[in-house]
Amino acid sequence: MRAQASEEQNVISYDRMKEQIEKQLLSFFEKGGAEGVAPPQISFEKGVTRIAFGTQPISPAMMIDFLLAVKKHLANIRVHAFDSGYYAFQAMNKNLFKTENMLDNFKVEFFVLSSSSRVEISKKGNLSQEEVNLVIELFLSANSSARQDPAYRLRLLGASIVEPDKNMDWDYIAGYDEVKRKIRESVILPLTNPGAYDSVARMTRKVFESNRPRAILFDGAPGVGKTTAARIIASESNIPLVYVPVESIMSKWYGQSSQNLSQIFDACEDMGGAIIFLDEIDSLAGSRDQNMFEATRQILSVLLRRLDGIDAASSTITIGATNRKDDLDHALISRFDQTIFFPLPNTAERAAIFGNYARHLSEAERSHLGERSEGLSGRTIKDICELTERRWVRKALIKKQEPTAPPFEFYRQSLRIWKESK
Ligand SMILES: Nc1ncnc2c1ncn2[C@@H]1O[C@H](COP(=O)(O)OP(=O)(O)OP(=O)(O)O)[C@@H](O)[C@H]1O
Ligand SMILES: [Mg+2]
The missing domain is CATH 1.10.8.60 (Helicase, Ruva Protein; domain 3)
Incomplete structure (x- = not known):
């Protein structure tokens, strides 16, 4: 009983806590780095303090940051991760063997969704100063401008951005006139003149729908210039190339949610359009009858959905590269508007x-x-x-x-x- 009392000694009143949080976050909101970020919702109901706020989609790296932050402020915690998309850090009693009323202790819950995520903090009674500090740290960590920067998010997800390089032009690839012509016509023209394509679609379509290509497949033996061509497209169209090495991100994400791929697409949209280059897309290969790993299957299904759903108005285009088109899933192949074949050089x-x-x-x-x-x-x-x-x-x-x-x-x-x- 006495331990309980001493644990409660340094709690601060609800009003003081609220005031502290609001004051601390004021400068964050004033700095303007908080576009689209709502302040935390703070309430006290039925004897329980609750604080909730939204965050950017939570990446695995962010989760680790949260865990370290929680660990810094709370001595002993228990981690719950029941379902994919739900994590909770629960403070334990001072006496670790005493589990009685533990659920009343300070708890941080994370609800991880593909488009947005939510953090909910709750505790029976009032928070201690240490806990208030933790709340502030979690909020800032979840919403810092770096976190919102799509380039930063892409890096965390294992993709990288190749900025258009003015020195990169078609002279890098000798020969291949036919391939270059096809790429100019079916990729670069629509990327650089979206208005012309859209105005035709407005004249022809009962319900407006973009006629621009959303996904192109580069098919060809290793070393025939597929990746190089993608980099040239980025520089010619002056749109950043988001390089997604499918095989390496799959192993990086091993056992984690396939929503990461969705987050890559989201980040590209937030950048205002990009060329998403899915390299070595064969890592997702294996027709349905083969023993496809569950993870591969999930990532594939996200990809199929995203390729279908790319907003017609956006200037995002997806290029997939493969050495083994024949092995690719048919549903996947059908999502590509066009295949450009890179033959071996004559x-x-x-x-x-x-x-x-x-x-x-x-x-x-x-x-x-x-x-x-x-x-x-x-x-x-x-x-x-x-x-x-x-x-x-x-x-x-x-x-x-x-x-x-x-x-x-x-x-x-x-x-x-x-x-x-x-
Ligand atoms: N036609 C070409 N002219 C000049 N260089 C070429 C040509 N084709 C390929 N190369 C060079 O070969 C190297 C490999 O090309 P690249 O990485 O683009 O091939 P890839 O088709 O993406 O191969 P992989 O399927 O193995 O990923 C690059 O340095 C590229 O410049
Ligand atoms: Mg390549």
């Missing part, structure tokens, strides 16, 4: 790619290399050129010679070495 294109990475060679020499590199991708050709340069520089250094550009013969040798190693 003879002339291979010569042109050598031209990008060995521009000092004569046309005849490049053609020669192009003819002898059948079946190789642009990446392999680039690798062979790099290998050649390294061999050549090494040789020059050993012989203490000034480095020059490698001679044709060295490229021929590298190509041979490369083929023999396979």
Whole structure:
């Protein structure tokens, strides 16, 4: 009984608590970093203090931050995580073995939804100073402007933003005129002239609906320039590219909610549009009859929904890249408006790619290399050129010679070495 009394000693009155919270949060709201953020709702009913507030979608990293904050202010807590989307931190009694009335203690509950999340704090009676401090810290942590910054949220989710790079243009990809033309027509034009497409749709549609492509699939062998093309699209259209490496985020999210993918789409919308590049989308592959992991299945279903639901007015476009289109789920393939196939380069294109990475060679020499590199991708050709340069520089250094550009013969040798190693 005495322990109980001493625990209650440093509680502060309801009015003082409310005043403290409001005062502390005043500067947060005054700074203007709080657009769209509502102040916490504070109430006292049936002997219970309650404080509730909304937050940005709660990422796993945020959850850890909350846990650390709670741990800093409360000595002993118990974590409840019954269902996905519900977490609670419950303060324990001073005497850890005494569970009596524990549910009356200070408790923080998190309701994690895809579009928004909510935090609810409750305690029978009044809060201690320590607990008031914790409430303030949780509120600020849940609503700090960094948290609201879509770029920050994307990073937490394992995606990264590639800002448009003015130096990136179609010259990076040698050959592939047909692929470039298709991309210009079906991706870049709609991204840069949405109004023209929409005005036609307004004239033709009984119920307005965008006719712009929402999702495009890049299909092609490894190393044929799919990722590079996506980066060029970002720079040509001046829209940031949100790079989502599907395989690595799936392992990062292992066992966690597939809502993370939804949050990526939300963050892109909040940025005012983006090119969402889902790289290695085959990680979601496996037709329905195969033994698809539950997690994969869930992520796939979120993806299907999001591809359907992308707001027609938004300037977000999704590009998926795959090496194995045939293995992809049919429902997924059907969501893409168009597939752009990147073939392996033909003879002339291979010569042109050598031209990008060995521009000092004569046309005849490049053609020669192009003819002898059948079946190789642009990446392999680039690798062979790099290998050649390294061999050549090494040789020059050993012989203490000034480095020059490698001679044709060295490229021929590298190509041979490369083929023999396979
Ligand atoms: N036609 C080309 N001209 C010049 N460079 C090329 C060409 N094709 C590929 N490359 C180069 O090869 C490298 C790999 O290309 P990229 O990463 O775009 O391939 P990818 O199709 O995305 O491959 P993966 O399926 O393995 O992801 C890049 O450095 C790119 O510049
Ligand atoms: Mg790639």
